[in-house]
Amino acid sequence: MKISRFAKATSLFAVSALALSLTACSASPAPSESKPASTDGIDVYVIGGMPSDPFWGVVKSGAEAAANAVEAAGGTVTWLGPQNYDNLGPDAGKLVDSAISAGAEAIVVADWVPDAENEAIKRAVAAGIPVIHYNAGGIEQADATGALTYIGADDYVAGVAGGEAAALAGAKHILCVNTVPGSANQEARCAGVADGAAKHDATGEQLPLPSSNFGNPTAVANAIKAALTKDPTIDGVVTIGVQDADSAASAIEQAGLTGKVQLGTFDLSETQLNRIKDGTQLFAIDQQPWLQGYLAVSAAWQYAQYGILPASRPVLTGPSLVTKSNVDVVIAGVAAGVR
Amino acid sequence: MSTQVKKQSVGFGSLIRRPEFGALIGALAVYIFFAIAGGAPFMAPGGSASWLNVAAELGIIALPVALVMIAGDLDLSVGSVLAASSMTLAILSGFYGLPTWVGIIAALLVGTLIGIANGYIVTKTNLPAFVVTLATLFAVSGLTLGLTRLLVGSTAVSMTADPTTKALFGTLLDGKFSVAIFWWLGVAVLVSWILYKSIFGNWIFAIGGDVISARATGIPVAKVRIALFAASGFGAALVGVLQTCMYNGAQVANGQSFVFNSIIAVVVGGVLLTGGYGSTIGVILGTLTFAIVNQGIYYTGWNADWAALILGILLLIAVLTNNTFRRLALSGGNKKEKKN
Structure with missing residues (x-):
């Protein structure tokens, strides 16, 4: 994963304060009723970086390409990203909880800060939602949270x-x-x-x-x-x-x-x-970020809808040397x- | 405001009471500090270019921001304005292939218009400029991101400036010194003229000193403040143009460091956060101080992990020195009666 330039905006105290209050509002505790009876498709929630980050822009493009297939099958793909990277771990954890309470039927999440995010991810797993780690955290963290697999680079x-x-x-x-x-x-x-x-x-x-x-x-x-x-x-x-x-x-x-x-x-x-x-x-x-977005969303959807999952674990998308x-x-x- | 128009007599006593004397001491002190710690490479032309190039871009933003601050406002939106203008240039001239000068004019217009919008909202609503420009900082960065992804589909856009434009905005003289240094000099001359030679300058000090009496004396307060925000937007946009030409492209995330760095440079340069006091030479020296500290650390060979700590400590010392001398400047010495 690459938080490069944005992560350095830590000097924007006011910004982070505002972002904190924003995420605080949106993060409600996981309700017990987590799977509303949606129609026939699968609602996939993707927790990724800020879309203004060039790297994450490409990941998102990959996710959007995969979303076409999900939507053709009657499902939806929703992208959740933090406002900034000042408080990345807790913010991402809250986004996982937001996804659970919004009725996610599959979650794709980048496990940047395992200490801060894993608890929320475990709540999703415990609620019976298929979870796939991508981009960061590696297969060790996927094992730790009970997620299906890890898709990304090392x-x-x-x-x-x-x-x-x-x-x-x-x-x-x-x-x-x-x-x-x-x-x-x-x-x-x-x-x-x-x-x-x-x-x-x-x-x-x-x-x-x-x-x-x-x-x-x-x-x-x-x-x-x-x-x-x-x-x-x-x-x-x-x-x-x-x-x-x-x-x-x-x-x-x-x-x-x-x-x-x-x-x-x-x-x-x-x-x-x-x-x-x-x-x-x-x-x-x-590290072929487009492939990360594409594969992670496809895999999450395919597993949730049809029980299909790649057998190789983790699925490495890089490095590819240009x-x-x-x-x-x-x-x-x-x-x-x-x- | 009466303190600003007082005549300065020559001599050492009055020299150390000039508003920029503290800033001068600060700049000299950090230069000597890093000249000793960094040695020959720091003092070589390449080393000087390091901090001059950084200072030039920061200074082009800090000088108009200083005017805004002398008039008692703040402008936090410069970071997003830089990103918006550099993206405008890169998208128009890089993605759509229009002539580079078209992109540059559009980029400068975008910056100026955002500035005018800032000034208009501030003067119409009477909300603090801090809040309004913080809002535009967010709004403009979101707009830049949204439009860029809509139009280009990515968040980084490449652009190759034509040779003339590249020479004017994005070359290194002698392979070291950025042309931005000359733009900075130009902006410094212009801002100094406005502040000291034009009636507009008196108005700026008057508004920053006491906005109610300024209005009572017939100064067009709203127009002046809007013009100052426009200038600050223009300065940020100019740096956006310079960086886009220099680095052959734009990224939506650029510029955010200038938000606080420009305020730091202005404050180190002796401008009061409350407005009504400051000088262009002071701001130039403040900008140099920041740039020398920012770059000097890498010539010392010390573990760069400590760079931010040293930056913070040196800046604090610089401002303290500055304050001491400003107090001296404002307390006695000359016969004229002063406030504070």
Whole structure:
């Protein structure tokens, strides 16, 4: 999962206070009567990130594509997202409770903060609602809550793939730029990058950037430039999101290190792909978010309606490494909003 | 308001009583701090570019915001205005392929119109600007997101500016210094002229000092406040344009850090949150202080986990210094009688 830029809006005290009061209103305790006799279809509730997050926009597109099939069978798909990421775990837990009380017949939920969310998810499972974890939490948390399965990527595995790719391309000292320090997912990614690099005699190091640079590519770019200037042995940069990758590309250019410092990133966007195509960026690690939204909603609906469930558990949607060799087909996907 | 129009005599005594002296000390102190801690890379042209580039964009927003604050209002909507204007540019010129200048004019118009809307609502309803602009902060970000997804189907839009526009708005001179620095200088000159050379400047101080007497003396209070919100929207939109040209695209989430950072820069620069007091040089110095602290930490080689802590402490010290000198500035020295 990627809470990158939004998670950093923690400085908006007033905003979070308002959002808290909003979610507090919407979160009612789970009623005992949780399954209203709906018509013939299945009402699927999806708890995901903010739709304004580019990453979650793609997940939502996947969910909407799957929703066509659900709706054709007479059901509905409802997307529930938090107002912001300041209080993500409790907010997501409340959204699960909201889904239960709204009469969900299947729930798809990202288990970002298991400590805060699992209780609510267990309430859904106890009420007999099929639950599928996706995007975050892994199969361990799905086992812990009694959910059917986990559909998503493994951040650590993805990080290892990135670290290896950078090291194999010749990088010896790789900087993992973490603009959401403290987030378990991003820490796992950076840890993976370091371990992947270590497999090929390179070292990985983390550069945590604070929330005061939230949504400001200039501040992030200049901070990365400073780190590159300060330590000339750094010859590889891996960022946790696409906007940070754009900032890092600018930083490498500003530091006059084009060609000397390799760039790679988690997640995809058109500009990443253009850089990969023209050779100024090494790779982008795709966890295929569209597939997460699509598969999770389909699986939840299919199980609730027909008892169909994929046998492989967990269902991994990534990592898929985009490099110069496969960039063209991916570019077409980004233009369509599915990658 | 009488404090603002007093003549400043030359000499050290009056120098340290100027409103921006505290801000100057603050900026110098953090620069020296990081020059020692960061060493040669921080003082090299590349290091200076780091904080100047950050300061330039923040300053373009902070200066008009300072005018709004001197007049006694607040503008929290700048974060969403930046996102809305950069999205306007990216969608028109990137997605629909219109000429870049069309997108830029539309982007600046969007920012200005949101500002006018802010000012109109504030003056018509008499609600605090804090609440109104907080509402527009939300509303505009929602509108930007909704329209972007409706029109483009994604939340990040790429745009390649034509060469002339790229040179004007999105290049790095010598591969280091952003052209935003020159835009910042331009805005600084313009804002200084408004504040010190035009009748409008006196009105701003008067409204911030005491809005009731300002109205009684015949100042068109509502028009001035609306104009100031429009200017603040324009400043945020200009930074949206600069960032979109520089980073070849826009994201709906951009800009939110400017909401508080611009207020911090203005307050560190010696503008009173209650209005009626402040100077452009002070705000420029406040912006520099913030940018130096924001970027300097990465030249120190210290564990960046502590960056936000150091940022907070240094800002607090800067404001305290500033306050001390402002008290000095407002207490005695010159013969004229003063308030406070």
